Each structure stands twice: as structure tokens, then as C-alpha cells.
Amino acid sequence: MNPITLNTDTPIKIAILAMGGQGGGVLADWIVEMAEAAGWWAQTTSVPGVAQRTGATIYYLELLPEAAAHAAGRAPVLAMMPTPGDVDLVVAAELMEAGRAMQRGLVTPQRTTLITSTHRSYAVGEKAALGNGIADPNKVIDAGRDAAKRLMCFDLQAMAEDAGSVISASLFGAIAGAGALPFGREAFEHTIRHGGKGVEASLRAFALGFDAAANAPASPAAMSTARTLPALPERAASPEAQALVDRVRRDFPPAAHDMLGVGLARLIDYQDVDYAAQYLDTCAALHILDRQHGGETADWALTRAAAQRVAVAMSYDDVIRVADLKTRGSRFARVREEVGALDGQLVYTTEYMHPRLEEICGTLPTALGRWLDASKTVGGFLKRRVEKGRRVQTGTLRWFLALYLVAGLRRFRRQLLRHQIETAQQDAWLDRAKRLAASGDYALAVEVLHCRRIVKGYSGTHDRGDKRFASLMQAADQLAGQADGANTLARLREAAMADEAGRALDAQLGELIRLRPTTADVPQTPKTRMTADA
Secondary structure (H helix, E strand, O other), rough: OOOOOOOOOOOOEEEEOOOOOOOHHHHHHHHHHHHHHEEEEEEEEEEEEOOOOOOOOEEEEEEEEEHHHHOOOOOOOOOOOOOOOOOOOOEEOOOHHHHHHHHHOOOOOOEEEEEOOOOOOOOHHHHHHOOOOOOOHHHHHHHHHHHOOOOOOOOEEHHHHHOOHHHHHHHHHHHOOOOOOOOOOOHHHHHHHHHHOOOHHHHHHHHHHHHHHHOOOOOOOOOOOOOOOOOOOOOOHHHHHHHHHHHHHHHOOOHHHHHHHHHHHHHHHHHHHHHHHHHHHHHHHHHHHHHHHHHHHHHHHHHHHHHHHHHHHOOOOOOOOOHHHHHHHHHHHHHHHOOOOOOOOOOOOEEEOOHHHHHOOOOOOOHHHHHHHHHOOOOHHHHHOOOEEEEEEEHHHHHHHHHHHHHHHHHHHHHHHHHHHHHHHHHHHHHHHHHHHOOOHHHHHHHHHHHHHHHHOHHHHHHHHHHHHHHHHHHHHHOOOOOOHHHHHHHHHHHHHHOOOOOOHHHHHHHHHHHOOOOOOOOHHHHHHHHHOO
């Protein structure tokens, strides 16, 4: 690979975008140290983002050879902020940060080399979105091909992990391998050695990044976004679970085996084997309808939809589930690995929690929970005192034990108010799908099952999805028997996931009302009219 030709009569301008814990500051310091060791002027500044994932820190560097400064007859004045259209090298420690750099105008086709890792750290907006809110990585890559003079992208996070280091080291290697700076490999490696911390691991990560960049194609290939399901296992962990696996093979078509296997594993982990057996009972009832109404010719679409959506609906996020996940040893190990903690180092995870009265009521026995929810005196008293955001360290004995006790309520989950509410909603949803399938509206029944994907999370996220799901179910009732009912409901579902405020769904429902007027007498309130005409 030929080094990139840079004009060294003016400063070389570099922007590094990295999130907290990715070593963006270390990478910037390495570049400055290397440049200064070669007799260059170097300066770095940083502009921190709002939070670790809502906004990355931008480290900006300018490098100028000593000879250029002498030619000017004075010490150089180096800028402290990047200017759109005036950056030579952009380095992104995560793919969507490369997209942000392009949006800011830091990447230009006449000048900029863009080096980015392809791995993802999902943004808050992606996690909170109804349905699957994960952005398409190939849109960023496609934009990078057009926006940058040269685009280089590979999974530098995986390389760092393979080497037992952090991504700053593999990014440093990619910069060297790309020839993006006028320094030899020895200068890069000497800088790492001079740092004196984690040298061998950093050098291994550096070498992997260097080789990837040195052998990179002229244009990066598209990333595969296909997700493959694990195959239904031959052997389960217990005789009880094995009986369920055998039942899947015996009673369900092969097209649904993998998804049913994933659903069983999810629900056993969420609750227990009996709960997973209940899941199979529900899917079996829908599979019977599937057989009776031509499911084989549709590749068992109804059964496959049930296998996927029922498992997620039954493993709803409640306070018990959240507490369980936050106190698992595997989570603490993962956090240590993500921050690169060494043996003997203490790591405390600070969680932001904002409990609501509804969550408290949901963890109580049904009658007591309903009473507290309806009580203006006691409920109002608790509401004023508990509905406050707080930051807690789950690694401390006090908070770990508190969450561990909440997670222990799992054995009583079926007797609690939240479970009764979720079960009633699920029963109504599944009954609607069964009625539609039994009446011959097969495609619409499948779409009704898939509508459940917009209900996710807990607290405000769950409430938002729940309300839009209710609107979709009202629309499904009115679309029954219509030739384009399934396609219309699918469009409504996509609209429901399009924006946080629900404007797209409201617009689609309004259009549906306009195009499908009825002659029935309808009370003149907007909500009732939508229910009757949607």
C-alpha cells in the first residue's frame, strides 16, 4: 500500500472520534508524542460529548514539521477545533461516529482519509426505538465511499480484543498501515513501548490493525447484516428441557424449529421449564390453525410468527428481570472486559434508575397492587417519594443485595399484578390472531402477530409501545376481510416505529379514516371515530 501524500508545508489536521473507555485520549497522546519525537510541532485539544453514547469526544490534532515553522520565521499558531472541509485524517472508533463525522462536514472527497472500526455500540435512540431501531451500517459505508478521498473500515474492536488490548492500539496500527501520517512503523511502535503500560498487548493489537490497513482493498465491501439463528440443539441441559426439545421436533414443522429453540432457551432463562412449556402450548394452538388454513403453502408463516413474537411477549421486561440481569456475574465480567480492567482492579458500575409507582405496584400480589395503584392517599404518598431519578452502584453490598432480593421475586412472578396485566393483553392479542386465521384472513393474522414487536422495554418505552399497539389492534379489527388488509397493517406497523412522537402513525391512521369511510352512526369524538373507521 502506498503512503498517502500529505502537504507538510501546512499543518496536518486530524480528528479522532471516540466514546468513553475507548482510549481516544491515549491515541491522541501517542500521535503527539510520536510527532514531537520526530521534531514536529504538535497540539491536541478535546471537545467532550454530552454522554458516553449520546455524543462522542472529538480529539483534534494539528502537526507541523519544525522546518515549516522555521520557514515562516515564527512559532506556528495551531487551531483548537476542526473546521468542516479542512481535515486530512478522520479516525472513528465506532461506525456511527464515522457517520457523525460526515454529517459535521469533517470528511471531504478531495482531502480526507477516513479510518473507522465497523463494530457497533448502540445509541440510546437505537435501544429505545419501538421494534428494531438498529441503524443500517451499510448506509454509513456507502456514504463514506462518496464522502472520503479514501475509506478504510474493519472491525478494529475485535482485533483489540483478540490481542487482549483496547481499540486505541489497533486504531494506531491502522493509521500506520494506511500510511496516513509521514512516520515509519518503527516510530509508531517506539511510541507504544515508551508508554510502558500493557506494551506487549498493545503491540499485538497494533500489528493486527497495521496488517488490516496495509492489505485493505481500494473500496470496502458491504457488511452482512443477516442474523442466523442457532440450530435446535440435539441435547438439552436437563431431562425436562429435553422433553420440550423433543416435542418441537415431533409436533412442529422444521421451518419453525430454530426459532422455537431460541424461544425455549429464552423463557427457561427468564422463568422456568414450566413457563417454556406454556409457550409451546400457545404456539401449538396456533400451529393447528396454521395447518387447517393452508399454512404449509405459506411456509408456516403463522407458526413462525408465533414462535418469535410469543416468546418475546412472554419474556416482558419487568423490575424483576432488570434486577436479575444487573446482578448476574456474567454482566460484571462483561463490564470488566469492556473497560479493559486488569486483575486486581476494582470496577464499580453506576446505574441510573427512575422507578415509578406502576413498577412498585407491578411487583406486588394482584389484589394489593391494584389497591395501591388506586389509592390516592397511600399511592400518592409513595409516588412523591419514590419517583426520583437516582444513581446507584450495583457493585456495592447494599445495592447488590437490594437488587438480588428483587430478582428473587422471580419465583412469585405469576402471582404478581404485572404478570396478570401482561397475560390479559397477550390473551386478547392471540385471540384476535386466532379469530382472523379461523375466518380465512390468514395474512392479516400473521401481521397481527408481528405487530407485537413494537412493545418492548419497560417504564415509558413500554407504555409508548403499548399505546401504539392498541391503535394497531383497533385498525386490524377494521381491516378484517379486506383484500389489502395485511399490507395496510404492515404499513401502519412501520409507521408506528418511525418516530418517537407517533406522528407518522397518526398521519397514516388519519389517511386510513379518510379513504375508508363508513356509513355507521359514529359518536363525534376523534378517538371513537378512529376506533370505528380505522
